[in-house]
Amino acid sequence: MTLIVQARQALGEFVLDAGFTSDGGVTALFGPSGSGKTSLVRLIAGLSKPDHGRLMIDDEVLLDTENRIFVPKHRRRFGYVFQEGRLFPHLSVRQNLNYGRWFAPKTMQPENFDRIVELLGIGALLDRRPGKLSGGEKQRVAIGRALLSAPRLLLMDEPLAALDDQRKAEILPYLERLRDETSTPIVYVSHSVSEVARLADRVVMMKDGRVEAVGTPSEVLSLPSADRRDAGAVLTGTVETIDIPHWLATIRLSQAQIVVPNARVEEGGSVRVHIPERDVMVATQRPEGLSALNILEGEIAAIEPDGDGMVRIRIRCGDDMVLARITALSVERLELKLGKSVFAVIKTVALER
């Protein structure tokens, strides 16, 4: 599957002028609120029409303002998961799930109902009304409803933004299974670094209505322009052991291993960890008597001053790159320079929660 989108639309003073291509997998549209992510995904779904634009999926043109082509939303067969679920209140959960199947083309092999229900863990809810469901349950049903309409592409617009952390943690594993077990390509809109780091194969970073960067999560999320609060390294590793009494999991990286608070993972599973650069300290000697569990040894690969008195240090640990954000004064005091051997003291490892 290849999705090509390019659109320009003036919305009051805000101008959206963005485009990207996707070859399947999970493409994350990432950026702060107001960066035009939702506007772009609404254009893809056909919920709004750009002033100028083109949208193609494989060889089919769905939108071409120059040739006056506009395929309406109900003929695009793109599933859409909205932030607020938008379940039909007059239908039961089962009827909600079946809604899209009535309209799916008969030649298409619709996703197996029982498999989707099992995948999302909503079997016990089938005969209930949406009004009686919790936020997390509603969102899972909404995802199932979109999947069962046999979409060519699944658009997810901040599906977790309206939920609290606990509910998010409840749904994220389902989204991971969705990514790994279905072949439906996904465009995932989010402003959360941790969600993007955990789910995306490719990240399209947006700012002020434009695309700023495109790449893998580890490339894009470590860029200086990524949201400064959450910028950092995204590393991939395997779960080595799980320490149940201490509620910790050990993750093996390319060289070192790190310990993270247990986040319902399985031994041997492949996971991504996100280490925010603001939560990494740099030491020239191995520190002792610290509460931090993770101290990685590595050498300085880059020193990047940002001009505000802060410096980003890239520390190479084997094949992995850890980022640290420290003051220029610290760089001077510790006499940090390229190639110097240092210890990265990691205060928090968010195994994406």
Added chain:
Amino acid sequence: MDWLVLSDEEWTAIRLSLKVSAVAMVVSLPFGIAVAYLLARGRFWGKSILNGIVHLPLILPPVVIGFLLLILFGRRGVIGAFLNEYLGIVLSFRWTGAALACGVMGFPLMVRSIRLSIEAVDRKLEEAAGTLGAGPAWVFLTVTLPLILPGVIAGMILAFAKAMGEFGATITFVSNIPGETQTLSAAIYTFTQVPGGDVGAMRLTLVAIAISFAALLASEFMAYLVGKRVHIE
């Protein structure tokens, strides 16, 4: 208790009233939904004019409406002559004409009720239905219509009640012919015009009260059933 026994003529008036009101309600329903939808959602030139025309029966004296109907739908009226000549439909001095008069008088009530419920529908749900593959007609049938059902039922009951009580427009347009156009209200009026008719008028009044009450209870019950089904979050 002999005075409570209804005469044949009175039964005829009751049956006629029920028939006229039911027909007026059912026939005006599709138009009511269509006009309410246009007023709630449409953006077109002359919307406020349409709104005004729909509301005329509510503000004009019923006799005026009856007279206008006579001009338009009478045998020599603009529309009436056409209907008579090409479709063989005669409305003046027939029960169908009474149903037309009742339908017109109840129309603004029906449209108002349905329009309000259409305006209350969350359009995000219709958008969601569209992304699931439903075309505009299916969205209306499977999402909008079920959600406005309480408003539609309320509108139908209002129109029915208005039709049961309608007097001025009906008597002006189709007169007061026993067995053809003499509805319950007209029959009560007739009783009050003859000496000794008070007993008959009282009988029919009790019947009118019973019917109105039954309609009210039925609407409450249906609203309850629908409300249970359409549990809005």
